[in-house]
Amino acid sequence: MVNSRKIDSGKLEIKNVKRTFVDVNGNEIVALNDASLTVNEGEFVSLVGPSGCGKSTLLRLIAGLDNPDLGEVLLDGTAILGPGYERGLVFQDPTLFPWLNVKNNVASGLIARKVYNKKQNEVQDYINLVGLTGFENSYPHQLSGGMAQRVALARALVNHPKVLLLDEPLGALDAFTRMQMQDEILRIWQERQITVVLVTHDIDEAIYMSDRIIIMTPRPGKIQEIINVEIGRPRRRNDPDFFRIRSKILELLNFAKEEQLSYYL
Amino acid sequence: MAVNQLNYSENISIHTNEGINCKTRKAFFPIIFLPLLAFALALHLHLTVPNNQELSIRYTYAAVLVAATALYSILCLLSLKIEILSQKLKHFVPLITVAVLLVELWDLVTLKLALLELPYFPGPDKVLSVFKDDWQLLLKSTLYSLRLMFIAYLIGVLLGLVTGITMGWSKKVNYWVTPFLRVIGPVPATAWIPVAMVVFPTTFSASVFLIVLAVWFPVTVMTSSGIANVRNSFFEVARTLGADKKYLIFKVAIPAAYPNIFIGLFMGMGSSFLTLIVGEMIGVKAGLGWYINWAQGWAELHKVYASLILMAVIFSSLLTLLFKVKDKVLIWQKGLIKW
Numbered sequence: 048m049v050n051s052r053k054i055d056s057g058k059l060e061i062k063n064v065k066r067t068f069v070d071v072n073g074n075e076i077v078a079l080n081d082a083s084l085t086v087n088e089g090e091f092v093s094l095v096g097p098s099g100c101g102k103s104t105l106l107r108l109i110a111g112l113d114n115p116d117l118g119e120v121l122l123d124g125t126a127i128l129g130p131g132y133e134r135g136l137v138f139q140d141p142t143l144f145p146w147l148n149v150k151n152n153v154a155s156g157l158i159a160r161k162v163y164n165k166k167q168n169e170v171q172d173y174i175n176l177v178g179l180t181g182f183e184n185s186y187p188h189q190l191s192g193g194m195a196q197r198v199a200l201a202r203a204l205v206n207h208p209k210v211l212l213l214d215e216p217l218g219a220l221d222a223f224t225r226m227q228m229q230d231e232i233l234r235i236w237q238e239r240q241i242t243v244v245l246v247t248h249d250i251d252e253a254i255y256m257s258d259r260i261i262i263m264t265p266r267p268g269k270i271q272e273i274i275n276v277e278i279g280r281p282r283r284r285n286d287p288d289f290f291r292i293r294s295k296i297l298e299l300l301n302f303a304k305e306e307q308l309s310y311y312l
Numbered sequence: 313m314a315v316n317q318l319n320y321s322e323n324i325s326i327h328t329n330e331g332i333n334c335k336t337r338k339a340f341f342p343i344i345f346l347p348l349l350a351f352a353l354a355l356h357l358h359l360t361v362p363n364n365q366e367l368s369i370r371y372t373y374a375a376v377l378v379a380a381t382a383l384y385s386i387l388c389l390l391s392l393k394i395e396i397l398s399q400k401l402k403h404f405v406p407l408i409t410v411a412v413l414l415v416e417l418w419d420l421v422t423l424k425l426a427l428l429e430l431p432y433f434p435g436p437d438k439v440l441s442v443f444k445d446d447w448q449l450l451l452k453s454t455l456y457s458l459r460l461m462f463i464a465y466l467i468g469v470l471l472g473l474v475t476g477i478t479m480g481w482s483k484k485v486n487y488w489v490t491p492f493l494r495v496i497g498p499v500p501a502t503a504w505i506p507v508a509m510v511v512f513p514t515t516f517s518a519s520v521f522l523i524v525l526a527v528w529f530p531v532t533v534m535t536s537s538g539i540a541n542v543r544n545s546f547f548e549v550a551r552t553l554g555a556d557k558k559y560l561i562f563k564v565a566i567p568a569a570y571p572n573i574f575i576g577l578f579m580g581m582g583s584s585f586l587t588l589i590v591g592e593m594i595g596v597k598a599g600l601g602w603y604i605n606w607a608q609g610w611a612e613l614h615k616v617y618a619s620l621i622l623m624a625v626i627f628s629s630l631l632t633l634l635f636k637v638k639d640k641v642l643i644w645q646k647g648l649i650k651w
């Protein structure tokens with residue numbers, strides 16, 4: 048149905064990246080300081096950390112929607128200077144074009160790149176891939192949150208991106224839909240063998256899905272630690288290793304200490 | 313009523329309390345006769361009550377009543393077969409009934425009882441007769457008005473869209489055009505009449521200019537604000553999908569601004585009606601505004617009323633048409649503005 052791509056590209060290198068913003072009072076806020084990270088071809092990496100740790104900033108830098116003040120972001124050795132279809136992006140809000148039906152939303156990337164005439168048969172493939180067969184002519188306002196997010200996923204995937212960037216894509220979904228979507232994203236990741244960078248608040252989601260988890264801390268936003276998730280796939284959500292990794296992450300994020308606990312409550 | 317309900321009870325599939333069963337055929341049949349009763353009553357009064365205004369009946373009003381009765385009867389018969397039609401008809405039954413009674417009241421207070429006097433208050437028979445006697449001039453005036461309006465409205469909309477889109481898109485254009493818009497926009501287009509008459513070679517082109525101005529302003533304002541307010545995430549997503557500038561403008565910004573643009577189109581159409589009529593009064597060869605002015609000059613108020621009725625029908629139809637287009641284009645956004 049959808050051709051698998053040989054893993055020979057999709058390597059991301061983030062080198063000593065710094066990004067600062069100026070807030071309304073004129074104060075400089077360091078959103079990301081001296082961040083370095085390499086994401087290998089076909090790897091599934093999660094960025095985890097509290098608000099303000101710079102994980103979304105990092106994702107936007109990779110997407111090319113923002114540029115670093117210092118350092119550089121490379122895709123397969125080439126500097127990223129702006130957005131491009133080889134880096135597909137899915138936000139927490141599906142951001143479907145409400146004036147287009149499901150089919151045309153999925154096709155929008157092909158139309159934007161002027162390759163629709165050659166590749167229009169793939170649109171249906173990707174609609175099928177995300178399980179929305181029969182909803183081709185529905186408009187976004189007629190879809191549930193989970194369905195809309197599937198469309199957003201199909202819309203990003205139809206461009207055959209080397210890298211899929213997911214900015215809390217399941218954050219707004221209910222727990223059951225979320226687990227279902229996690230499995231679907233994993234299935235697509237394995238089928239398509241693309242590099243995935245996932246930003247999430249959900250530690251369990253990060254453990255369940257990723258090869259590596261990047262722990263980030265705020266003020267200034269930086270990469271604190273990288274954890275390898277050495278659990279074989281397919282993973283079980285109640286695997287005992289889960290709890291080990293989970294407590295390690297909580298400790299790193301200072302949520303496991305007792306005196307801190309009362310502070311955050 | 314009870315008898316009718318018995319007669320048609322075989323048609324009913326749902327039996328409910330008498331109070332809430334207006335959706336079944338049972339209650340439909342007695343109600344559907346109300347307009348026919350109103351037609352009959354109006355016709356009876358019109359033909360039997362003696363006239364008090366110094367006029368003889370031309371039987372135009374009577375003919376219209378008979379034609380309306382026939383039309384309504386045909387619709388009733390068709391509604392037996394077509395469920396949607398019967399729903400619609402049911403909806404309009406009270407309105408039709410009251411409308412017919414009001415027209416007959418108009419007949420009574422003018423022609424019949426002469427509570428309102430001629431020539432200021434002609435009855436329906438005299439007003440409707442205008443359509444029979446003067447239809448050639450009315451038709452010509454209508455066509456002239458429509459031609460003027462279509463040309464000017466189209467130009468105004470096109471200019472408004474172009475200005476609005478470039479303003480919404482480019483900060484520089486926005487900077488330079490906004491002052492013009494702020495200063496010229498709020499001045500009613502009709503205030504430019506003296507200038508337009510001097511600057512333009514013909515009254516037709518002067519009228520076009522005035523209407524274009526009246527349409528341009530709201531369309532520009534609504535379009536540019538619509539485009540400026542498009543969610544940035546739409547552009548970001550489109551750019552990660554490989555969109556170029558052209559795609560961002562024509563496939564993202566403009567469709568996202570459609571709801572606003574249509575508000576501008578409606579406002580523009582409203583002001584174009586106003587400007588059209590006023591513009592025609594300053595001097596064109598024919599047109600509805602001109603017709604009203606001319607009829608008033610001869611104190612033929614029945615002609616004024618007739619052209620008012622005609623305008624109501626035409627302008628209302630044009631707005632309805634625009635709403636139909638809007639519903640088609642904005643199928644993805646339900647219940648935006650109702651008409």
